[in-house]
Amino acid sequence: MPLKVLISEDDIQSKIENLAKDINTYYTKLTEEITAVCVLKGSVNFFSDLVKKIKLNVNYNFIQVSSYAGDITTGKVKVKSWLDEPLENKHVLIVEDIVDTGNTLKYIIKYLERQNPLSLEITSIVMKNVHPHGINVKFPGFEIGDKFIVGYGLDYNEKYRNLPYIGYIE
Ligand code: IMP
Ligand code: MG
Numbered sequence: 001m002p003l004k005v006l007i008s009e010d011d012i013q014s015k016i017e018n019l020a021k022d023i024n025t026y027y028t029k030l031t032e033e034i035t036a037v038c039v040l041k042g043s044v045n046f047f048s049d050l051v052k053k054i055k056l057n058v059n060y061n062f063i064q065v066s067s068y069a070g071d072i073t074t075g076k077v078k079v080k081s082w083l084d085e086p087l088e089n090k091h092v093l094i095v096e097d098i099v100d101t102g103n104t105l106k107y108i109i110k111y112l113e114r115q116n117p118l119s120l121e122i123t124s125i126v127m128k129n130v131h132p133h134g135i136n137v138k139f140p141g142f143e144i145g146d147k148f149i150v151g152y153g154l155d156y157n158e159k160y161r162n163l164p165y166i167g168y169i170e
Contacts (some may be wrong), residue, residue: 003167020053025160031100033057035090040064042097087115092165102133
């Protein structure tokens with residue numbers, strides 16, 4: 001299937017440069033260390049590129065959840081693996097690939113908040129402006145419309161994750 005480029009590799013990398021600047025500015029006043037929570041699998045490329053540009057100690061944490069089968073959201077969040085370190089008294093930054101309905105993040109936020117982090121913020125490389133989810137993405141990447149996108153971590157049935165750009169199927 002031919003893919004169209006929606007967001008180029010260069011545009012992704014310069015956006016991450018700017019996000020890292022904002023994140024550095026914001027946290028430097030608060031702390032010397034943050035805990036970055038990578039939401040697998042889709043956020044793996046964004047997480048990896050972003051943390052290298054953060055000028056603080058970054059603790060890594062990984063969780064894996066899923067709510068999609070192909071390009072259809074099932075609406076039910078399934079946890080496949082969860083935190084290996086408690087978040088109490090940590091400044092926590094959730095690193096997401098995409099916010100669509102917001103169901104996945106709402107679920108994650110609800111359970112992470114129970115651990116009493118000092119702060120809990122979100123960065124997402126893409127946000128769809130289709131559903132009014134009301135989630136405050138403090139460090140937002142690109143806003144897109146109603147498209148199913150792949151690449152840069154995002155998949156269609158586990159395919160296309162390793163593309164360096166974000167594309168869509170026409
Ligand atoms: P939400 O729960 O509807 O906000 O969806 C969030 C999750 O669904 C994301 O973390 C992705 O894994 C997946 N997802 C949503 N939209 C897309 C898309 O356009 N392409 C690939 N995965 C998507
Ligand atoms: Mg995801």
